[in-house]
Amino acid sequence: MREKQSFGNFLLNNAMIIFMIGAAIVVGLLRPTFFSMYNFKNLISNTAVRFIIAVGVSGCLITKGTDLSAGRTVGLAACIAATFMQAADYTSKVYPNLGELPMLMVLLGVIFVSVLVGLLNGLVIALLNVPPFIATLGMQTIVYGACLVFTGAQPIGGLRKDYTNLSSGSIFNIQMLPYLGLFALIIGVIMWFVYNKTPHGKYMYAIGGNENSAEVSGINTVKTKLMIYMTAGLMYGIAGFLLGAKSGGASVNMGMGYELEAIAGCTIGGVSTNGGVGRISGILIGVLVFELLKIAMQFMGVETSYTYIVQGIVIIIAVALDIRKYVAKR
C-alpha cells in the first residue's frame, strides 16, 4: 500500500516531465523527422544556452529569490559580444576603425559587464533588503535601456567565422556533439561541484532552508547572496556570448523572456520556489524537457499564439506541483 502510494507520489511529482516526454514520443510517431540527427543537434544547441541561464537562476531560486533580469542581461551580453566580434571586412561595422580583438578578451569583457549587473542585483537585494522580484524587475528595465543606448536599437551582424563556429562546429565533426553541448556540460560539472562540494553551496542551501537560522549559525548571508547573484551574472555573460555566436547576430530583443524559460526549467527539474532544494541534474532534465516540448509543438504546427499559452500553463503547473510537494511534507 505504502509502495503504491509512493509510486503515485513519484508519478505526480514528475507529472510534468512524464507528460512532456509522452507528448514528444507521440509527435515522434506522427512526424518521423522529429527523431532525426539534425533535430537532435538543434535540441542540444538550444538546451545548452538555456541550461547555462537556468543554472544561474537556480542559485537565486534556491535562496528564495529570483532573477527577472536574466533574459535582458543575456541580450546585453550578446549585443556586446556581437559588436566586438564583427568581421574586419564587414561594411556596416559598429566601430569601423576597430581591429579584430582576441575572442578571449571579448568574452572576459562581456563577463565583466554581466557580473557587474549581478553585483548590483546582489547589493540591492542583500544590503538594501529589497524583494528580489522588485529589484531584478527594475534591473531588467535598466539593462534593456542600457542595451538600447549601446546598440542604438540597430541589429548587429557580420560576425567573424571563428566566433560563429563556436555554435555551428561540433567535436570531431560528429553532428551529435556540438561545441555548445560541451560548454554546457563543462559548466554543469563545475556548478555541480560548487553546489555540492564547497562551503558556498552549503551556505546557499542553508539560506534557502531558513535564512534566520543560517545567519545565527554564523553564515555571512550578505556575502553569500552577493556571490550567488554575481555567479548568475557570470552565467548570463557566457550564455549571451554563446547566444550571439549561435544566432549569427544580435539585437536588443535577444534574450527576451528567457528568464521565465529558465525559471520554468528549474521548477520542472525540481528546484523549489520555496527555497533550499535543487540539483544541477534536475535543472538539466527540466530545461531539456521544456525545450523538447517547444520543438515538438513546432513539428506539430501548433499556432504560435497557442505555444505561448501552453508554455505559460506548463510554468504554472510546475510551480503548483512544487507547492503540492511542500504542502504534502507539512
Add this chain to the structure above:
Amino acid sequence: MEQKNENQWDGKRPDPITQTKEGWYEKLLARVPLTVKSLNIIIAILFLLLVAALVIGTLKGNGIL
C-alpha cells in the same frame, strides 16, 4: 475548567491588537484550505487546460479549426 479570555479574538469583532476584521479572503481560505487534495484538483484542471490548448493550437495551426 478553562475560563474564556475576554480579550481573545473570536474572528467576528475587530481584532483588539490589529483592529482588523476577518475579510472574505480569510473566510475563503478557511473554506478551501490549501491541502494536497485541493491542489490535486487544481493541477488536474490545469492539465486539462494544457491538453485543450495543445489540441486547439494544433488544429488551428493546421487549418482544421
